[in-house]
Amino acid sequence: MSFVADVVRAARALPQNLRHDLHPGVSADDSPGSRLRRSFLYHLFPLRVTERALAPATTFGLGLVSVALFILLTVTGLLLMFYYVPTPRDAYGSMLDIDNVVTFGRLCRRLHRFGADLMVAVVLLHLVRVVAQAAYRRRELNWLIGLGLASLLVGLAFTGYLLPWDQRSYWAVRVVTELLGLLPVVGRAMQLVLVGGAEVGAATLSRFYALHVALLPLGMLGCLVWHLWRIRKDGGLAAVEVDPPTVAAWPHLVLRVSLVLLGTTALVLFVALVQDAPLAPLANPLRPENPEKAPWYFLAVQEMVSYSALTGGVVIPVLTALGFLALPFLDRADLDVGYWLGARGERRTVLVAVVASGVVLGLGTVAYLTPELGAVLEALPPWAHDVLNPAGLMLCWTALVVVGTGLRTDAVRPALRAGIGALFVGLCVFTLLGMLRGPDWGLASPWEAFRRVF
Amino acid sequence: MSFDPRHDSRRLFELLLLVASVLFAGLAIAAAQGLSRPWKAFQAQFVALGLGKSEVPPGIVEVSTCDGDVDRCTTCHLGAARLDLNVAAIGHPFRSHRPALGSHTPERMGCTACHGGVGRALDVDRAHALAGTAGVDPLLKTPFVLASCGRCHVPGDRPGTETLVQGALLYLQLGCAICHSLTAGGIGAWDDGPELRALGRRSKVELETSLFEPAADFPESTMPSYEPTFEGHPEELTVLSTYVQALTLTRLPACATAAARDLGALSVACSRCHLDGGPAAGVPHRCSYILERKAELRCRGCHGAATGKNAAQDCPVVAAHRPACVACHWGSETLRR
Amino acid sequence: MKKTRPPEAASVSDAVSRRDFLADSGRLVTAACLAGVTAGAVRLSLPDVESGRRPRARLGAPADFKMGTVTWLQEHELFVCHKAHGFAAFSSRCPHLGCTVRRTTTGFRCPCHGARFDPEGRVVSGPARRALDWFAVETGPDGQLWVDRSRATEPGSFTPLRVAAAESAG
Ligand code: HEM
């Protein structure tokens, strides 16, 4: 009978034993704050953080939102994998099944789709924040890791886009892989590695699938951990004060983090409740849709490529990537690091540059689209088409802005910021224009474009 | 602004509770959405009406279609394959299929092969490709559903395909074939119109716009308006539209050889043009475009003043003669080579 | 060796110690292995056979293509053009970024970024920088038309074929 008594005793003591055995070194009456010291969270968070780091306007929590989205995408993506079949014959049918006969499948697909869309936007804003606060100073390595994360994200978004094997994904991938082939030296090899044969087909789909569900997410996870670890190693958020006031991480930081994670999930969930994830008709290798449009974050590139594949698809992306890579090594000033847009006078200069870019690039693009100028340009030799177009204008104008601002302010940082501002304004103009493209690549009125989307 | 830890943590807990509740509410709605099964209501209704043979509804019914896909239409259309439910009082989705199905039962071929729609979907809007499901070809509704016969059959090889024969004939008589050739995915003799199959499925309204007001969609179009032609002949318009719909439907691979196999049964279609085995005397041109441009097209040069004989090989109308075969044999591999 | 180090040898700080040498060699070998494996992985992902279309393909009998017509052969992604001066075949792939062009009343147009071409495939406007690809057409021993994709030709160059002329005259 003592056996029974033992079992009963063990069962009654279970809650306490569990608590003790699973949290070694923590006693039941420890406060959450002191538990944090010993627990796993301690390895994620510092014990104290600056008050400034907690203020919402410092970072808007953008990095954290990206982390939340990464978790959401991993979970929903793994669930989608249960049903998704990566062959040209079955992929589209399995997407229809996920949408129609898998319990919670539609929800899952929407969460994955909108989570991905949001993540691209949030990561972009995160990057803008870092630039606008010069937070890359003395954090050069983490800036580079961040750029790695951004490129992995673009890779994930692009490879994921092919998986439904619908008209949109098929033609987007055909065009982009063709574009890769234009890159000097490595282009052709990169194209072959991605496509896996002469034509976009079964080999391409399995390669994209492997990249999308294994290689890139693993790379992303690795970089993400490294990125977060570097933040602590670098002493938290970038700032200039010597001895800033701090507060305890518990509860002020930990609860804020929880808030952002839950809030992000709730946001995507509510979008997913009302909006349907798009699915075009089955891929037809013989007939592109008219017009064939890229997802919103590639619209600017698509628009530029429609002026010139070389300038818009190769030169500008490569130069932009190089520029971002070099950014923290060009700007060596320690002034105002961690503060939005630095000093007052500098702010004005950047603002002027951005507004001027809007005017110049907007007008330039509109002029380019007028039939009169079109007729003049058409008469020029082919190489001139690669230069004399809005994308070329953006490139030259950005260079001009960088040099001009640099000469005026005699400082590197405002010059770089003004240049990045000009670039962003240009990309916004192209994105807007891309949204207006209608059948046969003609321009539709904003109203019509709006109607087509909704 | 000094930091007050007590106040801050309190506010944080409140906010966290709020956000968590919102998330919970969202998840509850999502659960309700995800677990709703509109088709179950139909099946329950079917049983309640006393139409079901058993008290237990069948669950999701899936049949394989002859194009190698699956459809689940009969999950709700429970009476489609039954002959006994053809009562006016029984509405959709339970009614029997009105023209008797014969060998074309849903179990053998599925429903989407003829009717279109999204066979894998189970809610009304999506399955029927109603508004909001942009990009999916709409369901083929009653007069046009005959277009689907052409997915397997050569017009004229079977009773029931007369509409397509008439449509093919109109296509020739009205001169459509001259610009919109059907040869091997080809382009018309006068190099003008795009190949209609390449344009894809178009709705009834879109088709009518193209016929009556060609410039509305394609500003550079040289196609004449066919509005006068069809005035007072709505049935001809339906027949031609059905035929054009049929052209754009993909042929079913399983049936692709049917056309070749059924060549012997084609006398109906051929004799429409080759009266008494003679040349294409059965195709009087009714196209105002051709008639007005007789001089410009130098028809006389080939046809002689009076007779329709001795047409030279490179006359565009003769070039259209080949499309005349293809008018019935479109997509048939044997005839494309 | 330890005891007999010649005095004229480099100072101790310049000399590479045995331990450092071994460590460096170890690093080098490790790096070489990693580099080799990476190169191998990249090489693996470069396909050796690009299963796809063969350069030469049969288009059909010359009589299939009526005089004055342009025929789109979907499965070959080619337009076959028959004119008084002969046959020609050109690609229906847009030379910009590879979408499939469509025929219009004035030539061809690409839906992807709006390139336009004239009836012989030369660029009229838009982002394409060269004409649609023209390929050599010939008659095979079987009397059929063949295209040879490995031989590009100038836009507008037709292959005169007597076979076809004889047939259409007869
Ligand atoms: C971390 C960032 C990620 C991004 C930005 C991303 C992006 C995307 C996108 C844009 C799609 C197309 C969605 C659609 O058309 O509905 C997609 C699909 C898919 N993703 Fe991801 N994804 C991510 C992570 C993951 C992970 C970690 C997995 C699995 C381990 C995964 C598995 C899948 C699967 C199976 C699909 C196909 C189903 C579908 O298209 O909805 N994804 N992804």
Ligand code: FES
């Ligand atoms: S692919 Fe044809 S215009 Fe870009």
